Amino acid sequence: MYNYDSYDRALVQARVHQFRDQVSRRVNGELSEEEFLPLRLQNGVYLQRHAYMLRVAIPYGTLSSDQLRTLALIADEYDRGYGHFSTRQNIQFNWIELEQVPDILQRLADNDMHAIQTSGNCVRNITTEAFAGVAEDELIDPRPLAEIMRQWSTVNPEFLFLPRKFKIAISSSESDRAAVRSHDIGLYLYSGDSGEMFLRVMVGGGLGRTPILNEIVREALPWQHLLTYVEAILRVYNRHGRRDNKYKARIKILVRALGVEAFAEEVEREWEQIRDGAAELTKEEYFRVARDFSAPDYEKVDAVDMDFGAWLARDSGFAIWVQNNTQAHKVKGYVSVVLSTKPGASAPPGDVTGDQMRSVAELADHYGFGEIRVAHEQNLVLPDIRKTDLYSLWRKLQELNLATPNIGLLTDVIACPGGDYCSLANTRSLPVARDIQQRFDDLDFLHDLGALSLNISGCMNACGHHHIGNIGILGVSKNGEEFFQITIGGAQGEDSSLGKVIGPAFKVEEVPDAIDRLLSTYLRYRELDEPFVETVRRLGIGPFKDEVYRKLQNHKELAQ
Amino acid sequence: MNNIIGLVNGGGVYLADDQWTFVDDEVWVTKSRPMILPLDQWQKLDESGTGVRSIHGVWLGPDDDPAVLGPISGELPIIALQFPSFRDGRAYSQANLLRTRYGFKGDLRAIGDVLRDQLALMRHCGFTSFAIRADKCVSDALKGFDGYDMIYARSATTPEPLYRRYNRGHQLATPTEEER
Numbered sequence: 023m024y025n026y027d028s029y030d031r032a033l034v035q036a037r038v039h040q041f042r043d044q045v046s047r048r049v050n051g052e053l054s055e056e057e058f059l060p061l062r063l064q065n066g067v068y069l070q071r072h073a074y075m076l077r078v079a080i081p082y083g084t085l086s087s088d089q090l091r092t093l094a095l096i097a098d099e100y101d102r103g104y105g106h107f108s109t110r111q112n113i114q115f116n117w118i119e120l121e122q123v124p125d126i127l128q129r130l131a132d133n134d135m136h137a138i139q140t141s142g143n144c145v146r147n148i149t150t151e152a153f154a155g156v157a158e159d160e161l162i163d164p165r166p167l168a169e170i171m172r173q174w175s176t177v178n179p180e181f182l183f184l185p186r187k188f189k190i191a192i193s194s195s196e197s198d199r200a201a202v203r204s205h206d207i208g209l210y211l212y213s214g215d216s217g218e219m220f221l222r223v224m225v226g227g228g229l230g231r232t233p234i235l236n237e238i239v240r241e242a243l244p245w246q247h248l249l250t251y252v253e254a255i256l257r258v259y260n261r262h263g264r265r266d267n268k269y270k271a272r273i274k275i276l277v278r279a280l281g282v283e284a285f286a287e288e289v290e291r292e293w294e295q296i297r298d299g300a301a302e303l304t305k306e307e308y309f310r311v312a313r314d315f316s317a318p319d320y321e322k323v324d325a326v327d328m329d330f331g332a333w334l335a336r337d338s339g340f341a342i343w344v345q346n347n348t349q350a351h352k353v354k355g356y357v358s359v360v361l362s363t364k365p366g367a368s369a370p371p372g373d374v375t376g377d378q379m380r381s382v383a384e385l386a387d388h389y390g391f392g393e394i395r396v397a398h399e400q401n402l403v404l405p406d407i408r409k410t411d412l413y414s415l416w417r418k419l420q421e422l423n424l425a426t427p428n429i430g431l432l433t434d435v436i437a438c439p440g441g442d443y444c445s446l447a448n449t450r451s452l453p454v455a456r457d458i459q460q461r462f463d464d465l466d467f468l469h470d471l472g473a474l475s476l477n478i479s480g481c482m483n484a485c486g487h488h489h490i491g492n493i494g495i496l497g498v499s500k501n502g503e504e505f506f507q508i509t510i511g512g513a514q515g516e517d518s519s520l521g522k523v524i525g526p527a528f529k530v531e532e533v534p535d536a537i538d539r540l541l542s543t544y545l546r547y548r549e550l551d552e553p554f555v556e557t558v559r560r561l562g563i564g565p566f567k568d569e570v571y572r573k574l575q576n577h578k579e580l581a582q
Numbered sequence: 583m584n585n586i587i588g589l590v591n592g593g594g595v596y597l598a599d600d601q602w603t604f605v606d607d608e609v610w611v612t613k614s615r616p617m618i619l620p621l622d623q624w625q626k627l628d629e630s631g632t633g634v635r636s637i638h639g640v641w642l643g644p645d646d647d648p649a650v651l652g653p654i655s656g657e658l659p660i661i662a663l664q665f666p667s668f669r670d671g672r673a674y675s676q677a678n679l680l681r682t683r684y685g686f687k688g689d690l691r692a693i694g695d696v697l698r699d700q701l702a703l704m705r706h707c708g709f710t711s712f713a714i715r716a717d718k719c720v721s722d723a724l725k726g727f728d729g730y731d732m733i734y735a736r737s738a739t740t741p742e743p744l745y746r747r748y749n750r751g752h753q754l755a756t757p758t759e760e761e762r
Contacts, residue, residue, distance in 0.1 A: 183669050
């Protein structure tokens, strides 16, 4: 992974010093809350319902074992013993004292981490997929360019007060696992005919109130022009994006207002002015950064491991876990292992305790190369595990309650923290997640259902990405009462689509039943191994809607 | 007393005898008193051939396109850019364009909601003077030039990005507890 050099270190240290001063000026009243607000947001500090929340950046979801130990220490010393991994590969600490934030940031800086620009109307953490660099179907490792963008966007003085937040994701595998199409800028990295690196640049995606998938603005952009092209997009947005209405300020609204062609022309015009200047990337810089992502010393091991094969045959629980929670690796004899943070009703999705973090760090050192990834589905990943070690690793993960074999299944629920923590949310998303996990905890049933993503957002801001869940649940408040609207047919990846609302919203206690009816409709109509989302695409929402509301109608009549 | 800070050798200095009068509505313009005029008023005077260019400056609102000043930027002594709120970042891009694309070499002034914690960013984008918001203390604002100021990207004042101006990849030993 990327190693900070002396400049990177000095920068995060200087930044802590600056924010310490700003916090003390806020505390003694020199800075008003209004003046302090963007300063604290750009250092990751939100004011939530009960306390301050600190969001720490995990650039493109990559952590060293020592960094994870640092996060564990923060969870234990400054929070209530756990942290929450978010859908943007960051970690959030929910019970933080403002006065302690500078000390926490100091701990982070001492371990080559920061919380810079994890919030605010600026370029946020650059994300990519959790299996970058190790996935079998990867075309090119996207991490060097992600790190180069991280640096470029960090405290870039022209773009810190954009109309609204700005999210960039980059991916380079057959199946896009970074949800690039729902980002303000989505980048897809691929090879040209003679091996040169190209980027497909897509702009204007975003969820929130107006969910839109981004559209192609440029094909075949040579990689050297990445920063100038992003600069051109941001300059057009900074100058022309709407600032009069917070809900219409994302770049997607500008792209839609101008039309993608006119927007692309505007960007190209701006880019022509800067493309061949000093900001063009150099091979030296690319290779300097890429060197840090070179492959670790993999052992030469056989693709087939006898012990591993024997355990698969002997222990069906292990076999199911391997089938669900491992991902093919580009080096034979290795796999990537996904640690489920969704054990069911016992812990909210994405919550991991300090003790668990420390244990995972130990496992990463012992079985891997000391590296941990955070997936945008809020799970953790050990990227480099020998197949021969899988059985003993599985046993240890079971003890840690991180071995639930539900990756990609219904109970691998993606959920925002919701009204239990967040002051924006008008409903509580975690109890809904818990009810669903509780209702559908039969593993055989879950495996029979197959690949099915379920996303829950506690409000229109859509932090739980409900629009791109195969089943999406959105909390809405009517006269102070919580209701949950259900969408189906959403999907992320190369075949991205936005879900459609099936009908009137449900009360919280009605949600598991409604999900049950959706699932039984699917099971009735599915053809062979057709996944849920394909059945919805083939049939449309009609049969699902009929089933869900017909029965509901019956229930209501019976109750009268 | 005015609230103007100017840059001298990159550092902030209080300009007690700043000569410019800021004008935001129609006034009687004389040649004896240098003024910073709204764009439309400045353009009217310029069209009437009164020799406004060498005497009076012009200010742009955040919606104005700095390109209109491109052809004449060499003749203007001062351009001011307005921050209606310090959270409105359009003037950073306008400033950058005036410096890097339209060749403006005169004084570039930040006006409006100009506060201590954004001054170093403004300096990077090419501003050279700063009309600190009237209710704020200039001596406090001056501290804004001395604190954090590290970037990776290029800026108007640093035309090359870090990877072209700095030999990257050096590791410093991790500081010990005492050194911290």
